Every structure is written in structure tokens, then in C-alpha cells.
Amino acid sequence: xxxxxxxxxxxxxxxxxxxxxxxxxxxxxxxxxxxxxxxxxxxxxxxxxxxxxxxxxxxxxxxxxxxxxxxxxxxxxxxxxxxxxxxxxxxxxxxxxxxxxxxxxxxxxxxxxxxxxxxxxxxxxxxxxxxxxxxxxxxxxxxxxxxxxxxxxxxxxxxxxxxxxxxxxxxxxxxxxxxxxxxxxxxxxxxxxxxxxxxxxxxxxxxxxxxxxxxxxxxxxxxxxxxxxxxxxxxxxxxxxxxxxxxxxxxxxxxxxxxxxxxxxxxxxxxxxxxxxxxxxxxxxxxxxxxxxxxxxxxxxxxxxxxxxxxxxxxxxxxxxxxxxxxxxxxxxxxxxxxxxxxxxxxxxxxxxxxxxxxxxxxxxxxxxxxxxxxxxxxxxxxxxxxxxxxxxxxxxxxxxxxxxxxxxxxxxxxxxxxxxxxxxx
Amino acid sequence: xxxxxxxxxxxxxxxxxxxxxxxxxxxxxxxxxxxxxxxxxxxxxxxxxxxxxxxxxxxxxxxxxxxxxxxxxxxxxxxxxxxxxxxxxxxxxxxxxxxxxxxxxxxxxxxxxxxxxxxxxxxxxxxxxxxxxxxxxxxxxxxxxxxxxxxxxxxxxxxxxxxxxxxxxxxxxxxxxxxxxxxxxxxxxxxxxxxxxxxxxxxxxxxxxxxxxxxxxxxxxxxxxxxxxxxxxxxxxxxxxxxxxxxxxxxxxxxxxxxxxxxxxxxxxxxxxxxxxxxxxxxxxxxxxxxxxxxxxxxxxxxxxxxxxxxxxxxxxxxxxxxxxxxxxxxxxxxxxxxxxxx
Numbered sequence: 001x002x003x004x005x006x007x008x009x010x011x012x013x014x015x016x017x018x019x020x021x022x023x024x025x026x027x028x029x030x031x032x033x034x035x036x037x038x039x040x041x042x043x044x045x046x047x048x049x050x051x052x053x054x055x056x057x058x059x060x061x062x063x064x065x066x067x068x069x070x071x072x073x074x075x076x077x078x079x080x081x082x083x084x085x086x087x088x089x090x091x092x093x094x095x096x097x098x099x100x101x102x103x104x105x106x107x108x109x110x111x112x113x114x115x116x117x118x119x120x121x122x123x124x125x126x127x128x129x130x131x132x133x134x135x136x137x138x139x140x141x142x143x144x145x146x147x148x149x150x151x152x153x154x155x156x157x158x159x160x161x162x163x164x165x166x167x168x169x170x171x172x173x174x175x176x177x178x179x180x181x182x183x184x185x186x187x188x189x190x191x192x193x194x195x196x197x198x199x200x201x202x203x204x205x206x207x208x209x210x211x212x213x214x215x216x217x218x219x220x221x222x223x224x225x226x227x228x229x230x231x232x233x234x235x236x237x238x239x240x241x242x243x244x245x246x247x248x249x250x251x252x253x254x255x256x257x258x259x260x261x262x263x264x265x266x267x268x269x270x271x272x273x274x275x276x277x278x279x280x281x282x283x284x285x286x287x288x289x290x291x292x293x294x295x296x297x298x299x300x301x302x303x304x305x306x307x308x309x310x311x312x313x314x315x316x317x318x319x320x321x322x323x324x325x326x327x328x329x330x331x332x333x334x335x336x337x338x339x340x341x342x343x344x345x346x347x348x349x350x351x352x353x354x355x356x357x358x359x360x361x362x363x364x365x366x367x368x369x370x371x372x373x374x375x376x377x378x379x380x381x382x383x384x385x386x387x388x389x390x391x392x393x394x395x396x397x398x399x400x401x402x403x404x405x406x407x408x409x410x411x412x413x414x415x416x417x418x419x420x421x422x423x424x425x426x
Numbered sequence: 427x428x429x430x431x432x433x434x435x436x437x438x439x440x441x442x443x444x445x446x447x448x449x450x451x452x453x454x455x456x457x458x459x460x461x462x463x464x465x466x467x468x469x470x471x472x473x474x475x476x477x478x479x480x481x482x483x484x485x486x487x488x489x490x491x492x493x494x495x496x497x498x499x500x501x502x503x504x505x506x507x508x509x510x511x512x513x514x515x516x517x518x519x520x521x522x523x524x525x526x527x528x529x530x531x532x533x534x535x536x537x538x539x540x541x542x543x544x545x546x547x548x549x550x551x552x553x554x555x556x557x558x559x560x561x562x563x564x565x566x567x568x569x570x571x572x573x574x575x576x577x578x579x580x581x582x583x584x585x586x587x588x589x590x591x592x593x594x595x596x597x598x599x600x601x602x603x604x605x606x607x608x609x610x611x612x613x614x615x616x617x618x619x620x621x622x623x624x625x626x627x628x629x630x631x632x633x634x635x636x637x638x639x640x641x642x643x644x645x646x647x648x649x650x651x652x653x654x655x656x657x658x659x660x661x662x663x664x665x666x667x668x669x670x671x672x673x674x675x676x677x678x679x680x681x682x683x684x685x686x687x688x689x690x691x692x693x694x695x696x697x698x699x700x701x702x703x704x705x706x707x708x709x710x711x712x713x714x715x716x717x718x719x720x721x722x723x724x725x726x727x728x729x730x731x732x733x734x735x736x737x738x739x740x741x742x743x744x745x746x747x748x749x750x751x752x753x754x755x756x757x758x759x760x761x762x763x764x765x766x767x768x769x
Contacts, residue, residue, distance in 0.1 A: 077474055077475070077476065099740075158544070158684075159681065160680075190479070266501065273481075274481055358482055359468065359479075359483075360479055361469050361472050362479040369451070370451050370479075370481040385678060387678075
């Protein structure tokens with residue numbers, strides 16, 4: 001029986017096999033990483049690409065005559081702004097007399113055109129009597145045509161734009177009266193049933209107000225509970241039960257918090273429905289267990305020697321905590337809080353129960369005004385089958401992702417900052 | 427501990443501050459068919475009167491009535507939209523909970539359409555065809571004296587004039603007013619074309635309802651949730667499916683979708699307005715008169731809703747797909763609103 005020749009210069013088969021395993025594992029790992037990264041990248045790029053049209057809005061340049069006769073009423077809101085728009089259209093496209101034809105012509109403009117004029121006159125009544133060339137929003141159909149999303153070749157009876165409208169569009173286009181502008185409305189307006197007027201700001205503000213309430217309620221409550229349980233509370237059956245309960249609370253499905261909020265805050269305490277106040281209270285119930293858990297871990301990670309040294313030098317228990325342990329644990333506590341908030345920011349389920357899946361047509365002024373939040377707005381727009389809403393949905397998702405990126409960057413930055421100034425934990 | 431006390435204090439103070447006596451926004455619930463109209467009116471109302479926008483939830487007519495009838499305080503909705511009439515049970519609940527002054531306003535008409543993607547050949551169905559396609563149990567074609575489980579899987583098996591396409595219908599769930607209307611306007615009418623079910627309707631109405639309204643559960647009928655838009659989206663991606671929803675959603679999507687004719691009539695404004703299209707129904711607002719003094723802008727909102735520029739024959743709601751009601755009924759509405767304003 002001949003044994004394989006052993007040599008240190010040529011690797012044995014066993015060794016080769018082991019190295020092969022190494023290499024295969026490495027390859028599999030790399031493939032997995034590439035696959036997951038490219039999937040995420042692809043999804044993000046697809047959303048970004050879909051969202052692009054939503055950031056611009058087609059506008060039509062119209063010569064608006066703010067004639068004094070149109071403003072006979074004391075109340076400027078009651079003036080017929082649609083008529084001003086119609087007159088301006090008639091000036092650039094003369095010879096339209098048939099009522100159906102007039103309606104088609106008016107249908108090229110968004111109802112937002114008249115509202116813009118109302119706003120402009122309201123903010124500066126001196127405009128009355130003047131003539132201005134204004135870029136006013138076109139209707140969603142014209143907008144889609146401009147963006148190449150509407151097929152001109154579809155037979156007329158089921159096309160969204162009539163033959164006349166296409167003709168006028170071409171005429172205005174040739175005169176340079178149609179242009180895509182940056183869609184400022186999207187960033188400053190509340191929700192609307194017209195895609196070209198719908199904005200994200202109402203939902204963003206609702207989300208920020210809600211997060212403010214959540215932070216104000218859950219951070220002191222969570223951090224305070226964590227400090228007490230970790231540093232002061234005796235270890236007995238009661239505190240163990242409390243700890244276990246809190247850990248379990250963090251695993252309760254969010255929808256149950258919604259039901260709780262509905263039963264307690266709205267039906268029992270009669271707090272106003274669908275407001276950032278109630279939403280923030282419910283989300284803080286959901287967030288504070290995770291803040292407690294993160295904070296307790298952060299506190300436990302601070303070396304006991306730090307505390308002991310402080311006590312040995314005559315510091316009180318409270319001083320040793322506020323001067324030494326807490327600053328060292330702060331990065332952990334803040335990270336936990338911000339991650340909890342980020343989760344609450346994207347949460348939809350509990351808010352479904354609080355009446356937040358709703359049309360709210362103005363920007364909430366305070367925590368007791370009805371509002372909706374970003375994820376809810378995405379949900380509502382995704383459901384909307386109207387022209388232009390798929391793009392709005394994608395744009396809202398992009399905005400939401402941006403907020404989450406900002407929060408995560410903040411987490412990183414805070415960790416760096418605190419870790420540098422407090423070397424205890426490193 | 428301190429934090430907990432603080433939290434409690436905050437809770438208590440919050441409740442005492444916000445237990446309101448006046449609400450600045452109107453609260454509206456109800457039918458998903460009326461929802462887009464109500465939201466559009468809300469927008470015009472906000473822009474012209476400067477009031478806060480109404481808060482409008484699309485819950486379906488059934489849940490809308492439930493919430494509406496739960497009480498008359500400010501935490502309950504002021505208006506519920508409905509695509510059917512309030513039932514006597516619902517009215518009884520309302521009365522039991524102190525909701526005594528209810529105003530009903532008919533605001534428009536709507537047709538329930540059975541739509542398909544444009545890729546599918548146009549369907550021309552009778553109510554009987556639809557009943558045979560969708561009911562859980564149908565009379566046995568061989569022995570018409572007994573009910574059997576629905577055997578059909580393709581439209582052509584029901585009626586040889588129909589295309590050879592699998593039956594696959596997305597429709598609203600039982601809480602929806604559209605579903606209630608579909609049951610009574612289409613399914614029950616289709617069922618009574620059979621002598622067996624006609625007899626049953628006379629002798630045992632409960633069993634008849636069960637037989638006529640129970641949809642098949644073998645995956646050919648799919649409850650698609652309260653939101654009509656979801657059904658529209660599904661049809662765009664699945665060319666062989668049919669969907670059931672309100673006329674306005676068809677009108678918004680005419681580029682991709684087409685409606686089936688029922689008993690020879692296609693759903694269009696004229697056929698729905700005069701009821702020739704069999705699945706046409708009226709849309710209502712139920713207003714809680716008791717709340718009108720506590721909620722700012724309630725009469726003004728209704729006034730905008732029934733104004734000529736909204737519900738008139740060329741109004742913005744009509745352009746969105748609502749079928750206007752006759753002038754006589756429009757005048758009745760303006761009298762109702764006037765009487766509310768004068769109070």
C-alpha cells in the first residue's frame with residue numbers, strides 16, 4: 001500500500017479541498033451581497049425613475065387681465081376667477097363659441113389656475129386693473145401629454161384629450177406657451193383630488209408634528225424608566241415582571257396599539273380623531289418599550305468602575321449617574337430613540353384605526369388639527385387610479401426615504417460626536 | 427416615577443383642553459363611491475370659504491352608517507355618504523343613540539358597471555348571465571327544481587354568444603353599498619328569472635336572499651376590498667378579469683377599461699339618469715342636523731355640494747363622473763340647505 005507522497009511544496013488534495021471550500025464560501029458570500037445590493041438598488045432606481053415626472057409641472061402662459069368689473073363684490077374670494085382664465089384662453093385661442101368646445105378649452109387648464117389667481121389677488125389687491133402674463137398650471141391630461149405619458153394615437157372616443165385639445169396644444173406649444181416648470185406646488189401644498197395640485201407638505205408636516213409628540217412623550221418616559229430600572233430599582237420579583245412585560249410590549253403588533261388608542265384616547269378621553277396629538281400618543285406607546293430596552297443596554301455597557309470611582313470620590317448616587325454614566329450611555333440611548341422614531345415614522349398600521357386614512361385638504365396648523373402622515377399619504381395615492389398619481393406616489397416614497405436617510409445619518413453623527421467626547425465606553 | 431406623573435398630568439390636561447364644544451372641521455365618512463366627489467367639493471369649499479378642509483374617510487356605506495349612528499357628539503361624524511338608503515335597523519340604531527335629526531339629501535345618480543380591460547371582447551350580458559356566473563348555487567339546468575353548486579368556469583358555458591374566457595370577477599365586499607346595490611339590482615333580478623327562485627322569494631324570503639346573494643367561493647368571485655381603485659388597477663394588469671365598481675371610476679379610466687352592456691344597455695349618462703341601465707342607483711348624503719351648530723361650515727359645505735358649479739348639469743362633479751339629478755330634486759336640496767342656514 002502506497003501512501004500519497006507528502007510535500008510541503010505541493011499542496012495535498014485534502015488541503016486543496018479545504019482551500020476550495022474557502023473560495024466557494026467567499027464567492028457565495030460575494031454573490032449574496034451583490035444580489036441583495038442590486039435588488040435594493042434596482043427598486044430604488046425604479047422608484048426614482050417613476051417619480052421624476054412628479055417633480056415638474058406643465059404650465060401654460062396666459063395673458064390675464066385683472067379687470068375691475070370682475071371684482072365688484074367686496075369679498076375677493078367670491079370673484080369668478082374661472083372667468084378670468086376663460087377670457088385669457090379666449091384671447092390666445094380666439095373663435096371658440098360652442099359651449100362644448102369652450103368646456104374642452106377650459107379643460108386644458110387645471111382648476112388650480114383659478115385658485116392661483118385668487119391667491120395672487122388676495123395677497124396683493126393692487127393687481128386689480130392690471131394685465132399680467134402668467135404661467136398657470138395645465139390640467140393633468142395636458143401635463144401627461146407633455147411628459148409623453150399619453151398616447152396620441154388612441155382612438156378619440158376613449159382618448160382623454162379630444163382632437164381639438166390636441167390641436168390647441170400643438171398651437172400653444174409652437175408659440176412657446178407651454179413649458180415644464182419645477183413643481184413647487186408638490187413641496188408646499190396639501191393633498192388634492194387633482195394630481196397636478198396635490199402636494200406632500202400637508203403629510204410631511206403631519207408626520208413632523210406626530211414625531212414631535214412621540215419624541216416628547218416617549219423619550220423622557222423611556223429614558224427615565226430605563227435609568228430607574230437599571231440603576232435604582234431593587235432586583236425583585238416585581239421589577240423582573242416589569243422588565244419582562246416591557247420586553248413583551250416591544251413585540252406587540254402595532255395594529256393592537258391602534259385599537260388601544262381608538263378605545264382609550266378617542267372613545268374614552270374623547271380626544272379629536274385623526275390628529276397628530278392622538279397619533280403621537282399611540283406611536284409613543286409603541287416606541288417607548290424599544291427606547292427602554294436600548295437605553296438599558298447602553299447603561300449596562302458603561303463599566304461599573306466609572307460609577308465606583310465617582311462614588312469613592314464622594315459623589316452622590318444621582319451625581320454619579322448624571323455626571324458619568326448617562327453621558328457615556330448617551331450615544332446608545334439616542335441611537336435607540338432615533339431608531340424607534342424612524343420606525344414610528346414609517347408606521348401605518350396603528351394609524352389606520354385612528355382615522356388617518358382620510359382626505360385632508362389643508363396643512364395642519366397644530367397638533368389638534370386633522371392631519372395625515374407620510375406613509376398614509378403614500379397609501380392613499382397608491383390607491384388613486386387618477387392620471388398622474390402613480391408618479392406622485394413614487395415621489396412621496398422618495399421623500400420618505402430621504403427622511404429616513406437623514407435620521408440614520410443623524411444617528412451616525414451623534415454616535416461619533418458622543419464617542420469622541422466620552423472615552424469611557426470605547 | 428416623576429415622568430409617569432408628568433405623563434398622567436399631560437394626559438389629564440390634554441383631555442380637559444380638547445374635550446371640545448366646537449369643531450373647526452367637518453367630519454365625513456361613508457361610501458367609497460361618493461368619496462372622490464366629497465373630497466372634490468371639500469377642496470372647492472376650502473378654497474372659497476377659507477374654512478378648514480373637511481376630514482373625509484372612505485369607509486363604505488355600511489361602516490359609514492355604523493359610525494354615523496353611534497352618537498351625536500362632536501367625536502362622531504357629521505355626514506355619512508351612502509350609495510344606498512339607510513335601512514330600518516340602521517335608523518333604529520341611530521334613534522337609540524340619540525341621533526334623531528337626520529337629513530337625507532339625494533345628490534346624484536351612479537351606475538354600477540361590470541368593466542373589463544379593453545383587450546377583452548365587449549361583453550353583452552343579461553342579469554341572468556351574471557347571476558349564473560357569480561352565485562354560489564344555481565338551479566340545475568337539467569332538473570330546475572333543485573339548486574346545485576355553480577358548475578360554470580367560462581362565460582361561454584353560460585351563453586354561447588359570450589366569449590370563451592374564464593370567469594374571474596373582482597367585486598366589492600359585503601360592507602360596501604355598491605355590493606348591496608349590486609345584490610338587489612343585479613343578482614336578485616337575475617335570480618328571479620328562474621321559477622324556482624321566484625317561488626322561493628314569495629315563500630321564504632330569507633332563503634331566497636341567501637341563494638341570490640351568496641357569491642361563489644371557489645376563487646371565481648374575489649372580494650377586492652373597499653377601495654374601487656384597487657379593482658381598477660387589477661383590471662389593468664389582468665386582461666381576462668372583470669371588475670365591479672362605480673361609473674365614475676370607469677369614466678376616469680376609459681382609456682384602458684370598457685363596460686359590459688346589461689340587458690342591452692351600456693352605462694352612459696342618459697341610461698343611468700333615466701334608469702334604463704338596470705344597475706343604476708342614487709347617491710345620498712345623510713347629515714346630522716344636531717351637529718350643524720357645533721361644526722363650523724357644515725351648511726356652507728352642503729351649499730357648495732349642491733351648487734350649480736358642482737352638481738349642476740355641467741358642474742365639476744358631473745365632469746368627474748357623477749350623474750346629475752333632475753332640476754326638481756336639485757331645487758328640493760337647495761330648500762333643505764336654506765332651512766339649515768336660517769337656523
